[in-house]
Amino acid sequence: xAKSIAVIGIGRFGFxxxxxxxxxxxxxxxxxVNEEQIKLASGYVTHAVQADTTDERAxxxxxxxxxxxxxxxxxxxxxxxxxxxxxxxxxxAKYIIAKAADDLHARLLYKTGADKVVQPETEAxxxxxxxxxxxxxxxYLELSDEYSVHEIRIPKIWVGKSLASLDIRVKYDxxxxxxxxxxxxxxxxxxxxxxxxxxxxxxxxxNKGFEQICSLKS
Numbered sequence: 001x002a003k004s005i006a007v008i009g010i011g012r013f014g015f016x017x018x019x020x021x022x023x024x025x026x027x028x029x030x031x032x033v034n035e036e037q038i039k040l041a042s043g044y045v046t047h048a049v050q051a052d053t054t055d056e057r058a059x060x061x062x063x064x065x066x067x068x069x070x071x072x073x074x075x076x077x078x079x080x081x082x083x084x085x086x087x088x089x090x091x092x093a094k095y096i097i098a099k100a101a102d103d104l105h106a107r108l109l110y111k112t113g114a115d116k117v118v119q120p121e122t123e124a125x126x127x128x129x130x131x132x133x134x135x136x137x138x139x140y141l142e143l144s145d146e147y148s149v150h151e152i153r154i155p156k157i158w159v160g161k162s163l164a165s166l167d168i169r170v171k172y173d174x175x176x177x178x179x180x181x182x183x184x185x186x187x188x189x190x191x192x193x194x195x196x197x198x199x200x201x202x203x204x205x206x207n208k209g210f211e212q213i214c215s216l217k218s
Contacts (some may be wrong), residue, residue, distance in 0.1 A: 002026050008035040008047075008053050008084055013099055013120055014073030019044045052116040054083040056091070057103065065092035072114070075099035082112055089113025136214055138200055149204045151180070151197040154195055155216040172212055174205025 003026045007018040010032040022028045022045045030041040030048040042048040051058040064070060070093045074081040078101060079172075085098055089112065098114040100106035106117045123142065139151040158166060169175050179186045180200040203210070 005029070005064070005069045005071060006031060006062065006064060006067045007073060008032070009072060009074035009077075009081070009099070010034075010041045010048075011076070013072060013075070014071070015041060015044075017071055017073060022046065025047040029062070030066070032206045035156045048117050053087070054080050056087050059084075059087050059091055064088055068094060070094075070096050072096060072098040072109075075101045075105070075120075078105050078108075082108055085109055085114050085179075086112045094146070143204075146207055147205060148207055148210065149177075149202070150174075150210050151200055151202050152210075152213065154197075154199045154201050155213070156197075157216060158195050159197045159199075160194050163189065163195055167206075168203070168213075172205065172209030174203045174213070176201055178202040 003021075003028055005018075005021050006029045007014050007021070008031045010018065010030050014030075014032075015037070018028050018030045018041055028045040028047075030038065030045045031051050031053060032038050032041070033050065033052050035050050038048045038050045049062065051062065053059055064087075070088050071086050072081055074084060081098060081100075082105075085096060088096055093113075095116075096114045097116045097118065098109045100109055100117050100119050102119070106119060109117045136153045136155065137150060138153060141149040142213070143149065163176055176189065177187070177193075178201075179189065180202065181196065181198070185202075203213075
């Protein structure tokens, strides 16, 4: 089912979010104080509006409480992002996702009403660091301090073995949710089918478990 999403702040991050959501078939409102950014976004989203979202009246007129999600991507303007978050919360926004410039900004956003805070630069740095120290890691998404999703090139010692025989869930406290094989992603998995060289396995679970898996011989 299509969702309605307001994206406030159409910089590189906000534009990418708005464009991608629109391409996925969702109803997207792009909002920015800068007229040029609105002109850029207008060809990709459902509606694009120039407005100062630190003005409560502007958000009321936009009907911000009616959207399924509000993405506040004004990370570089800390004052504006915090004020916008406060007003969106006070106006009854259902779920607020805000971009933070740093850890202090993130804490302030949570305190002022954000339901989820993202730090794209920090998260990209973590992914890069992990990929540098472990050649098995293709991609990584942190869910909490203890759990994450990893996309990992299978260790050589797993080639030819089945998921059932490896007993990954019990040994490592992680669950296999898919396998990328060539250009295909397999989500209906046969636990008795042998893994192939070059398989990339997508798993969700304990960070400690992933550390153990990444320490296996590649």
